[in-house]
């Protein structure tokens with residue numbers, strides 16, 4: 461049996477949370493297999509529109525034959541630019557279901573999974589040039605230490621970075637097995653978990669995942685129409701913290717510095733989900749990939765109404 465491209469997570473929760481206006485304009489920043497998009501389309505009438513982004517050309521084959529859909533094969537960090545290009549000023553809702561799709565993860569040649577032997581690639585977008593192997597080859601010890609510490613929360617990130625620098629002097633680290641074998645002596649705890657953290661760190665760095673999320677959120681706040689909603693599904697705490705802080709305070713810092721005139725940026729979003737929405741036991745059972753997902757929703761406040 462052919463494997464599904466991707467099973468959408470928290471589908472009902474996303475659709476209910478977006479409170480879709482049938483004639484509205486919506487954006488799916490992460491089209492993937494199109495599971496969420498198809499449900500959004502079911503809730504739109506003939507005047508509705510759906511703009512879908514995916515930086516991976518593989519996603520194109522999942523596009524429905526539907527005149528209401530516009531496909532943008534680019535990074536969602538350019539959200540505002542492409543909406544402008546399509547002459548769209550404001551939208552009624554935005555969805556981002558972050559990370560990689562099951563298709564990308566299960567495709568050995570993409571290099572995302574520790575299960576296969578393949579080149580250490582990990583690019584979601586083939587037009588980008590930097591791969592995970594390039595990072596291991598070219599980054600300094602300090603840079604490697606920082607990404608494993610920050611993006612993977614790897615406990616012995618300093619030792620890991622030092623080990624990589626030592627090994628790469630004498631042997632290439634181009635494939636998943638070469639990498640796993642090279643660092644095996646410094647693995648701490650459960651090797652599967654350790655490799656997962658290390659791979660997560662590399663993937664985040666290759667795709668600049670935290671910065672693109674921040675850029676998208678800032679633009680989403682601007683392009684959302686009053687009363688419009690944004691729904692974001694995250695899969696690890698680094699992303700979730702960014703979304704939580706932005707929805708709460710309109711910025712990414714725990715404490716924002718005022719500008720030269722003593723003003724702090726006003727938050728134009730109101731939190732709809734006080735606590736993140738998580739999958740039911742039932743969903744986790746049928747789709748284990750949903751296990752770590754968290755959905756947060758916010759609404760653009762109406763002019764003149766204070767956020768509380």
Ligand SMILES: C[S@@+](CC[C@H](N)C(=O)[O-])C[C@H]1O[C@@H](n2cnc3c(N)ncnc32)[C@H](O)[C@@H]1O
Pocket residue numbers: 466467468469489490491492493494495496497513514515516519534535536537557558559560561562584672
């Ligand atoms: C988790 S999947 C989304 C699955 C989708 N919701 C569905 O129901 O099938 C994430 C998708 O978003 C894409 N993606 C991730 N980050 C992106 C970004 N910064 N810009 C554009 N596409 C991105 C990935 O290529 C992948 O296809």
